[in-house]
Amino acid sequence: MKKPSDPTSTGYDIGDLLGLSSQSARKSYYPALQERLEELEQERNRYKWLFENALHGIFQANLRGGFLACNPAMARICGYDNPEQLQKKVIRLREQLFCSAAEFDQLRQELLDHGSLSARETRLRRADQTPVYVALTMLRRPDLGPEVVETFVADITERVQARQKLEQLNAELEKRVEERTEALQNVNVDLRYQIEEREKVEQELKVAVNAAKEANRSKDKYLAAASHDLLQPLNAARLMISALQDSQLPEAENRMVHQVHRALEGAEDLLADLLDISKLDQQAMKPDLTCLNLAAMLKGLGEEFEAVATNAGLQFRLRVPPVSLRTDPRMLARIVRNLLSNAFRYTREGGVMLSVRQRRDRLAIEIWDTGVGIEAHKLQDIFTEFHQLLPQGTGGRQGVGLGLAIVERMVRVLGYGIRVTSRPGRGSRFEVSIPLEHRVNEAWRSQSPAGGATHGNFDGLAVLVVDNEPAVLESMAALLEGWGCEVFPADGESSALDMLSEGLVPDVILADFHLDNNATGCEAVYAVRRALDHDVPAAIITADRSDEVRTLLRAQYLPILNKPVKPNRLRALLASLAAPST
Structure with a gap:
């Protein structure tokens, strides 16, 4: 039995601290x-290795004194051979490490107030007393002491030097800008005079542009007048000549009537071509798309x-x-008609063929002829206005090169x-190549604007x-009466x-569009229909070729x-109008 005075009865060894009360338990x-x-x-060794081999400086210090610990990178940043030399x-820190005591005091107060700071730029004093620019990230450790801090230090000397170089370049640039500005201010005196002269020229150009616009408006007015006032007498003459052609005349008079008919036809085609080419050049002719039975x-x-x-x-x-398209019937008919006219004009023997073929990605309308042909180097020139590339006397009436x-x-x-x-x-x-997306599936049977002649009475x-x-x-009246109307x-x-x-x-109404006192043929047609309480078949005959009129008449069917x-x-046209009632 142990005595109370036995030393082992009152003390505790490591086994007691770990709860090992016996030899067997310790084992x-x-x-x-x-x-x-x-x-x-192992963990300690790992952190020690990271501490000693880190690229950035790391130290632990007391703000009231010096270093408690630092790594080799910190020693290199401060120009020392090893951490021990730096600590010695x-x-x-305030007087020997920081270049500015005021900056150190500011950092210390911020750490005491907030406990940490991040990427704060400052200058530290190297062993040779030269400054080194660093960025400090500091953390206060009150558990190790009231003013103990742990710090990561990044050497930013190169970055600061680059920034200083940039500031220097900016200063030089600003100086150059000031010099250039002064030079420009000296030149501005001359420029003001030039600007005043330019403004005068611009004002003159504005006057010229306005004059050109006014000239275009005058031309438009002239074309509008030509499309109505000039075509009206020409229309009367053509109708009268057509009536004479249908009558029985001696051979000499019949030949003269035929020559007058050809002359009027040439004048009509020329005037129509001039009107159309003018509208196309001014982009005033817009397509009026609708579904068309191309075959018809x-x-x-x-x-x-x-x-x-x-x-x-x-x-x-x-x-x-059989094929149907979504297109402008009038424009497509004009294209094909011009190509056919051109083919017949320059073909003296053989013939002409009009065909439609479907290619892989397009629909092709082809006009073949056995005419005089065109030389290869002139193929593109034939589409230029007023160019007559084919020799005279190649058959048919010569045009003016607009078709x-x-x-x-x-x-x-x-x-x-x-x-x-x-x-x-x-x-x-x-x-003429037409993309297949213009094709429609429905077999439209709409009346073609280029409808063929009907030879019945x-x-x-x-x-x-x-x-x-x-x-x-x-x-x-003379022409229609000759047809039996x-x-x-x-x-x-x-x-x-x-x-x-x-x-x-009446069985049919044929009305001019522009009548006296700003009245229109549409109004006359509707007045007759209201009076008869019957939709009498009607058509508008006009010299006005504008898109506005065409759109209006299409909307009114x-x-x-x-x-x-x-x-x-x-x-x-008369045959199509009279068909329902004949």
């Missing part, structure tokens, strides 16, 4: 304790040119499969393409003709209504025929 816990101690030793030489339109054109082929002793073949220029511009407006291949002495092929067909030009009324001419809406009160019930009127087109 059982010893392996785990040894393993934990080894892990702690610097025993007061091309067959109508084929009938129109069949007579031309017969008179010229040429063959004319048409190969058109193909109109074709090229209309093709471009519609978003199509055109190609031409030719061999001199063998013939030419013109191809109109015996007894009552036609009410409304026009404010007496010459047009007279010539229209019974014509009732009226110079306006009131005259037409007076005829209705006398018992007239009234067919349109442009002056000067070609007899075969008028016959086709």
